[in-house]
Amino acid sequence: MNDIVLYCKSYRRDVLRAARLAESIRRFNHRNIPFYLSCPASDMQLFKSTVGNEGVIFLEDEEIIAANPALDQKAINDLPGVVSQQIVKSEFWRLGLCENYLCLDSDSYFIHNFDRDDFLTPDGVPYTVMNDSMELRLFGALHRHEKISRNIDADCRAVMQIFGRTGKQYEFGPLPVVWSKRVWSDLAEKFLQPRGMNFYDAMKLFPSEMRWYGEALLMFRSIELWPIETLFRCYHYEQQYLDARKAGENDELLSQIFIGVVVQSAWDKPMEYGYNKSAFSRLARIFKRRVLKRLT
Secondary structure, three states: OEOOEEEEEOOHHHHHHHHHHHHHHHHHOOOOOOEEEEEOHHHHHHHHHHHOOOOOEEEEHHHHHHOOOOOOHHHHHOOOHHHHHHHHHHHHHHHOOEOEEEEEOOOEEEOOOOOHHHOEOOOOOEOEEOEOOHHHHHHHHHOOOHHHHHHHHHHHHHHHHHHOOOOOOOEOOOOOEEEEHHHHHHHHHHHHHHHOOOHHHHHHHOOOHHHHHHHHHHHHOOOOOOEEOOOEEEEOOHHHHHHHHHOOOOHHHHOOOOOEEEEOOOOOHHHOOOOOHHHHHHHHHHHHHHHHHHHO
């Protein structure tokens, strides 16, 4: 069994982003850490033809879900995609392919050589991304987006309350993060099952897989805690990206500090499969006219 693998769960709209990620892994994965990429069975042919087979091990989302008999595939399919994909990512450990995995999203890509030591201690313990979101909070304060800090606080308190933890609030992301199967196993067997729950129920209760993982780690100490800052430079918002680029940030500069970059798909529309720039521009103009009309 591998001590560490790379894993990304994707879907049709993100296939071009997944292809970019895969290409960056081929370029910077000098130690050939196995890379698993999953997508719905209905998207598999598109992914294989677009991403290519070199250095990629493809899995169907359905086979990951099937590894846990307690889960209902139809019920998961009925959830919003932003929630259902979290369940797939959080159940990957059940396949028995690894002790730990770097969980990636399609909107990330590597910019620097990486190795096992970036993700694990010499003793094989995964580093835990764990912080208090100061950079993101500062961005919100600078741009008068007070809801950013309010939302972070509310989300932290909600999951802490589920676990009965008090004290300092922590973020356990953003992705990519290193996850241990031991933490997921303890969450399932020591917390969810005694309450008659599985991870589907957990996501219905509060949809944040990173918080469930992090709070379970703090409760059960399934692994030794080695906290680190984010592994990748993450641009959560377009304005954050534009500000950083204006200040001189680029991949060459960032590669001196980070091993990768995340450009969140929520606003990076040109990287979407099937994206129609002219149609999007027309919709943007119509929306702008309507807003201006309301203001005049």
